[in-house]
Amino acid sequence: MDNVIGRVLISEEQLQARIRELGEIITKDYQDKELVMVCILRGSVLFFSDLARRIDVPMIMDFMSLSSYEGGTSSTGRVRIIQDLNENVEGRDVLIVEDIVDSGLTLHNILNVLNSRNPNSIKVCSLLDKPHERKKDLNIDYVGFTIENEFVLGYGLDYKQKYRNVPFVGVINPDYI
Numbered sequence: 252m253d254n255v256i257g258r259v260l261i262s263e264e265q266l267q268a269r270i271r272e273l274g275e276i277i278t279k280d281y282q283d284k285e286l287v288m289v290c291i292l293r294g295s296v297l298f299f300s301d302l303a304r305r306i307d308v309p310m311i312m313d314f315m316s317l318s319s320y321e322g323g324t325s326s327t328g329r330v331r332i333i334q335d336l337n338e339n340v341e342g343r344d345v346l347i348v349e350d351i352v353d354s355g356l357t358l359h360n361i362l363n364v365l366n367s368r369n370p371n372s373i374k375v376c377s378l379l380d381k382p383h384e385r386k387k388d389l390n391i392d393y394v395g396f397t398i399e400n401e402f403v404l405g406y407g408l409d410y411k412q413k414y415r416n417v418p419f420v421g422v423i424n425p426d427y428i
């Protein structure tokens with residue numbers, strides 16, 4: 252990898268240890284529920300697939316894609332559904348899996364859309380919470396790590412659509428912004 256990564260913020264070992272803990276908590280909370288686990292593409296794909304393996308209840312997986320940052324490092328505030336769910340979530344227990352909540356605009360929009368479809372419940376699991384620039388008052392039910400207001404990449408998170416395959420979460424080298 253080139254020097255786009257300034258430093259490692261969360262190592263592979265730290266990620267997997269926390270995901271194991273989250274999986275155990277979610278497993279307890281979703282006993283006897285109709286779990287639909289929703290992967291918000293593309294950033295949460297690695298987190299989603301690791302987390303799903305640590306949740307020991309029957310589940311349906313579904314995928315949704317929205318645009319927000321449009322390739323840069325700051326929020327435009329615009330959110331658009333590019334790909335919607337295949338499943339009908341009415342009466343089901345939806346767990347939204349996000350990579351990172353920053354301003355909260357993306358999640359706010361997703362919650363509005365999915366709440367209008369009358370699920371039995373909706374909860375949110377985000378790998379990262381970056382609360383400093385929050386513009387919407389949101390409850391995140393399961394948080395992996397709370398981080399400072401820095402631009403991070405790796406483990407699903409991109410910079411200009413690249414570096415999602417980096418196996419840890421890193422902070423961008425300031426020379427790149």
Ligand code: 5GP
Binds near residue numbers: 320350356402404
């Ligand atoms: P929000 O709408 O909460 O401001 O932003 C949510 C989306 O913005 C995330 O799902 C993610 O795609 C992107 N995002 C926010 N902060 C970062 C960051 O530090 N790094 C990367 N790569 N994406 C981010």
